[in-house]
Amino acid sequence: MATKDQKPKTKNQRTEDQRPEDHSEWWTSPLEDEDGNRIMVTGRGDIEKFRNNPRFNIRVTVSLPYDADAQGMPRREAAEQLEQIVDLMQAELHQDPVAVLTGLYTGAGRRDMVFYTASTNIFNKKLNSALASLPLLPLEISAENDPEWAEYDEMRELSEIN
Secondary structure, three states: OOOOOOOOOOOOOEEEEOOOOOOOOOOEEEEEEEOOOOOEEEEEOOOOHHHOOOOOOOEEEEEEEEEOOOOOOOHHHHHHHHHHHHHHHHHHHOOOOEEEEEEEEEEEOOEEEEEOOOOOHHHHHHHHHHHOOOOOOOOOEEEEEEEHHHHHHHHHHHHOOO
């Protein structure tokens, strides 16, 4: 319940406190994939300093399957682990911003984390460092040159709450 000084939060309201450790601006919106599965898309809004740097032209997607409920959303234990992974990566990148997390896609038993970076080699080192405290995870990692940030623009167009 909101106090008199706080506005109550509404569903899909853009907030600046979803990731308090880095004070980023994020939004979350439900979408459907091509198979009709519900996918929760969480996008980062304050990316201009990275996007304006021509070195951040490589898109890296880190994917992880998880234990899903009947609707394809993560069960409690899986959700906690997914959140821990994001928090660890955010903390690592906050210390040394060699990449930026721009989007999370969660649904159909899979979490995709989308980053933009200047170097896949350095990104891989940071990923391994961030997740070193966790058990071995069945991650799938792909990278593509995306100097126009096309994936980010598409995610924002399809999911951003204005």
